[in-house]
Amino acid sequence: MNNFKSKYLLNNYSNDYKELVIYIRNIDIMVKHFLLAILILLHILYGYTIDIRSVAYSYFEDDIYSSFVNKFNKYSIENNLNITLTLNLFTPSNFSANTVDYGDLLETILKRKNRKYDIYFFEYMYNNRYGPYFIDLKEYLPKEHIDLYSTGFAPEIGTFENKLVSLPVPETWDELIDTSKYIMEKEKEIDPELISFNGLFDDSEMGTCSLFEYIYSCRDSIDSPFPSFNNDTVANAFKYLKDMKEKIASNEQFKESTLYTLEKLNDGKALFVKYWNITPNPVYKKSIIPGIKRGISGSTIGGESIGIGSDIGDKKINASIKILEYITSKEFRKNFTLETREYSTIPSLYDDDDICEVVDCEFMKSIQFVPRKFPPEYSYDEYSRKFRSYIYKFLYGDTPIREALNEFDYLNKFYSITISDTVGKYYAFILLFIVAIMIGSLVLPLKSDFRKYYRILYPDFWIFSIFGTFLMLGSCHVGFGSVTVIKCHLRVLFFSFGVSFNIVPYICMLSKSIHLKNKLWKKIKRNSYFILACVLLIDNLLYWLILMNPFTISKKMTKSGRNYERCRAVVGINVIAFYIIMIFESLIVITTLYLAYIKRNDEHLKNDLRFLIISLYTTLLSIILIVLMDIVNINDYVTKFILFEVFYTVLSTSNHFIFFVIRPIWLYNKKVDEDHEYMKAFRSSAIVVLNSSNQKTNSRASNSHC
Template structure:
């Protein structure tokens, strides 16, 4: 009875342990037939876990063309992405194509802390950096890699005593020689060369590694797509296709190639490495792909990474990490490599004597890897589709290599105005033009300090004229942010320079018009005595939303143009930022309205008669500019030059017009009028002063302009009325009243002008 009870307890504990064991679900796929590596992996780990008492069981779901509609890397990749984006916890681990490391990175665990630096250094550093990491984080490690090699027909090479070609030129010459010899024997079934140049995912890899094989030296980087090497590479593969009439063969997908052609009749065949494939081993000998120069080659490397789902609980994560450590361990990789189940990315294994007895280590070490061009591409699948579209048009159409490469560059390249004239000289011309006008505006300040021109600048004090010019320069300088690559900082600078420049331009007029207002009140008195505080107050009101917007920051939106030139634009990331921006625009609008009202009220003051009209013209131009910008924002512009040029031309024109109207017109008057305005002023005022019985008791302080206007209205009594009654009138009536006043005598106007001039000088 006692033993029975003990047995029952032990059995119950065993059941509890089994029930408590963690099940790790893994998803992967393959397009290969009879690929049993994953089943072997599942059994071996479960046995290992049982032996080590890990209480972990793995279950691998393998998708093939037998049990799922997974025919391409893209379709499986989309499935994985969909699961990850839904934050699904159905699968704890994904074996994923390492093309998508960056795309999956937000949903996968950073595995950096779960592998030591020593262990990581044993992997091929190029593969790790290009296919496993993103933004300095490790989101997976390869469980298996693959790359393209050249399969050469052993029978025909031996028959004609030809070596395996090391260059593309040698491949063409060897093919021609063997084909011609076999034709003499009535054998017309030979296929000179075959690779992946069809409408499939392999096409990009084929072209990419082809261009890489045309670099100058082994240590040379990938030639640019606009390089001469890239052009020659494309022309070479098209020459091979045309020379041997390979259109039909080149266009076939993998399934068709294996179904309809006898591989015994293929001289040279580019395909993924398969060391344990009887078909290839019996017919072909395997070597590195040829290059433009002997010793220089190139092969696309890809593979499957192991990644851990971030959206699983801690217990699942810990168990998944145990599996991860097992799979990437040197022992497991070595065993799988020896048994020809995987091609490991652990480079140190190819120095292992036991491994090298079973595998061709030197062949692996001689490979010159190149990855797919996945860097800085948000949607690689779309890029791949467009890439092969252009390549196919080149191979089987009339497009030139240079034109094709240009189109491929445009798929992911973003265009912007540049001072370099590689694409167009428009950017350089714009840059020089903007700089020229900035220098002209700066130099124009010299006239402000010349006595001959001083009477023409009596509407504002010198410091206000300088602030106005600074505002115009800030507006014009915002155009510089259009040049070179767009950044978030440039987005903010453009907005800040433009809006702050407009504010400076407006508030100097607002301040002076308040000071000139023909009525004594607290606002006028305060502004007259504290004009710098007035300016500072408005500047602070303008700066506050700018600081908040800077913290929230701008975003950059990609404008993708099909068969055209992509570009980028700035945008604010959320509604609150847009609200602040609209609030600031409304603030500018209110200032403009107030200025217009004050201009209306002071319309008939002779001392500022022409200045007010020039300011009003300037405001009309500014309003027109604002309307044009609003219209342009609703227009779908698909040309980057038009987009940037319209904005910069409008900014430049608005700045130049405002400068010419407000400042330049005064310089022009001073140049055209050769009389000594200063002496004329003094003589005229002296004469008027002697003849007049009116005593001017105003002091020659900065507010002389406003005081003299009031003096004019009061002393001349143009309209007889009771001032106390007028003060009780409505604001609108008061503005209309002041608008209808006119100075019947020039005496006070001249005195005002002279006093202004003397004060400023």
């Protein structure tokens, strides 16, 4: 009994203990879940971080971008922005290519829209190239922030101590030449390694910079804009540059690269060194580049642009805008300039006393910046390379300066054939001669001996066909002169309506000579105008589709430099409508050929059909060649003009000359009675139908009789 009691107490105690343990465990789990929920909530409220990825290229490992990133991330933590900026920096040590290849890499990334990066650092010359892939910062940045950069040279690029203390620093190119000659004459035996002026006109982007700033330093006055390349100012400037090179330097010295310049800066073995704004050897003193006159100078703008991808989502765009606002703020730029001595594109900073203590503000204000502008149709790298190559043909070769400048000027022009050109004069004469013959041929139907050869068509259909011929000739006339949107539309209008008016009358003629028992066919035969009206209605509908999305002018850039403009359909509906018109007009010709094929064995029409088939094949071949010409890439604008005009001329005149002129003359010489043969053709067909109809009637009568 006692034993049983003790067992009962023990078991009861064990059960209570187990329940207590389970209860404690449940509380522990609940507490853990509660704490986890609080942590998650805190993370959501305060710990969510947006990662913004940026990419840049730098020639040097010690770059400014890393400083931007570090400073912003520190600023983000201090202000609880929950934004982390990371940088993928390409340098010569981890990227074997150059800035051109880096530019191609960026364009590939942007075109694929793979959102690999959010912020892009790139040279300002590529604004046109990358601009379409970036957001418009004006829609995101405050106006007062943008106004910081509204003056100075920033708008041009964003929218897309000398030991010889006894001599003054040259302010003009004449003074630089005189000073160099004087010192080199005295020093050449003491220091044979000494050079006068590095030039830095090498075959790299540095050479392009040197050429642009030199031209700008030779303008007529300080207020003069960058001169055009085909005027006397630029020609005389380059003649002066070549004379300077021969007096104080050499081809080899002017062609030396950046490395050579840096060596001279380090060893001090050059009187004058032209280079970017860097901390120089203490033996040198910075000065602005000389000019052709006192007070005139020129300095190429070099710098980076910043772009934010347009397809990264609103959350990342807003985070990127905060980064951009920070690193372009006046306070940040001021502190950055104080730390690094780097110049800023905010002009008002050079009125700040703190800045002027570490930076020569007066020197900065005296710099006359010039951007490297180029036609947006070109790739900048290709344009820059061609620019250098043409100028260097004169500077280092024997090409006359006018010839070199004219070759380069071709890059900036778009050419077309006009009546004043040799080709234009010849073609205009040929065209006028053809028109004169065509007008003269209109008297043939009025002559009694030839009148019967024109009865194959009704007089009104002859008028329609001839009207179509002259409409198509209008396509030839619009080929002269510069390309305009109106001319693009006129050429399509003249072509489509011209072919329809010219060919459809023959469909009407052939349909009358083909006698079928189909009721619809009989109605069509009785209403010839219905065919022409339907065709013209379709032409109108297709042409209105093109007018809804007008043509644009495409600029064709060629290797020869003879660029030209052409009509281009860029919107899908416009392209489709254009090719449907070409197909539709081809089908009109093919339909006429098919009807002529059906009647090919007609004894009374074979003479006419022989000429008609030849003219139709010529017309169809011309249309095919015109379409191919539109597709094929032709670089020479003269060749393109000649081929297009020849094909349009053949298209316009072949049917008229073959069927309207040559056919009657041939039949007249053969003494063929066209009027008699024509009546036979239509009567014989009618008799066949009538006999067939009578046979059916007789057959029915016989059957009923039986």
